Amino acid sequence: MAKLTIQSLILTLLFTVISCSTINKIDALKPEPDDATPLIYESNPSFINMPVSVKLKDIENQTNSLLNGLIYEDNNIEDDDIEMKVWKLAPITINNKTAEKGNKITTVLPLKATVKYRVGTKKMGIELYDTREFQLNGLVTLVSDVTLINWNLATKTELKSLNWNENPTMTVFGKNMPITYLINPTIKIFKSKIESKIDESISKSMDFKPNVLMALEKISAPLRMSEEYNTWLRVTPLEIYSTNARLKNDTFILEMGMKCTMETIVGQKPESKFNGSKIIVKSVSKIPENVIANIVAISNYSEASKIMTKNFIGQEFGSGSKKVKVEKVTIWHKAGKMIIALDLLGSVNGTVYLSGFPKYNNQTKEIYFEQLDYVLNTKNKLMRTANWLAESLILKKIEQNCRYSIQPNLAEGQKNMMSYLKNYSPMKGVFINGKMNDIQFKKFQLTNQAIIAFLQIGGDVKVSVNGL
Structure with a gap:
C-alpha cells in the first residue's frame, strides 16, 4: 500500500511538471479604472420642422362645442340700461369666403335674442323709465381678422350684417308688434357683445400650447431603434420657434421649428428628459426647410464589451501547439486610453491587458483602437511565460478583433x-x-x-400637428 502511494505521488508530481511546461498561467496586475469625465457631455442641438395645420372645420367644430343654447345672458339693466339673452338656434358656420384679403374668416351665427332696453331718467328720487323688449331672430354674419398671440389663435371680429328670418318684434301690452323700421338702428345695442362673445369662444378653442406640448411629450418618449443591439433614440425639446399663422385655402398654417437634443443610447430604456415648463418659445419670421440632426451615440462599456466578445468567438491566436482563445472581453477607461482585458484559455491561461486610443473609421463605421499594446505589467509577465504571445504578429491579429462596428447599429x-x-x-x-x-x-x-460618439445627419424632418 505504501509502495502504491509513493507511485501515485510520483505520477502526480510528474503530471504537474508536464502541465506547467505546456500551459503557462498569467497573473498580471489589473489596471484599475480611473475617474474619467462623468457622463455629462455637450452636444450641438438639432432642429426639426413642426408645421401645425388647423382646418377651419376644426375651428368651427370647437366653436360650436363651446357655444350651445343660451350663449349670452345679461340680467343687469342697471349698469347700461340693457338686459339681453342670446340663444344659438343652429350650428355656426365658419369659412374663408370673403371678398376681403388677408387672414380673415367669415362666421355665420343663427341666433334668437331677447333685448330689454330702458329709456328714462331718475330725478329727485323719482324714477321715470320706459322699458321696451325686442325679439330678434336671424342670421348674424361676422368677419374676423386672425392673428397668433402667445400660442392662441386670436380674432378681432366685426358684425357685418344681420338678416332676419322673421320680422323683429317688440312686446307692447303683452303682444308682439313688428318693429323692423325701429330695430335696425338699434343693432349697436348688442353688436359689441356678440363680437366679443365670438372672439372669446374662438380664443378658448384655439389655444395651441396644450396640444403642442402634448405632442412634444409623446415625441420625447424614448423609442427603441434596435432590439438586437438594444439601442434607443431620445429627443429632448429645448426651444420652440413659430411664425405668425397664415390662412391658406381652408386651413390655418403655423410654421414651427423645434430645437432639441438627440441621443442614441445602448442598454436599458432611458428615462424621458421632457420638461414642458423649461421649453422656451420664440417668434421668428421664417423656419428653415433643411435641418441638421446632431446625434449623441452613447455606448456604455458593458454593452461594448459584449459586442467585442462576440468578435472573438471561435477564433484562435498563435500557431502549432501554441494557441489561445479569447473567452471574454472587458473594456474600461484609464488615463485617456481604453483598457481591453482579454480572458485567455489555451497555451496561456489568465487575463492580459491591452491599452489603446479609440478611433473611428468613417468608411467601415467601426470603432477601433490605435497604438494597441500590452499594459506594462502584463508584458513583463508575458516575457517570463509565453514570449510568442507578445510578438507583434500575434498582437496584430488580436488587434483586428479589438474593434466593433456600429454599422449594424447605424x-x-x-x-x-x-x-x-x-x-x-x-x-x-x-x-x-x-x-x-x-x-x-x-x-x-x-x-x-461610456464611449460617447457625436454624429451628424442631414435631412428633413417634419412633425405635423393636424387639427385639435
Missing part, C-alpha cells in the same frame, strides 16, 4: 428611424415625416461610464 437605426419618418403618428392628429442622409461621425468623448 443601418438598423436608419432603417428603424425611417419607419418613424413615413407618416408615423405617436398620437391622434400628430404625424412625423421626413428623409435622412448618411450619418457622419464627428468626434469621441470618453467618460467613466
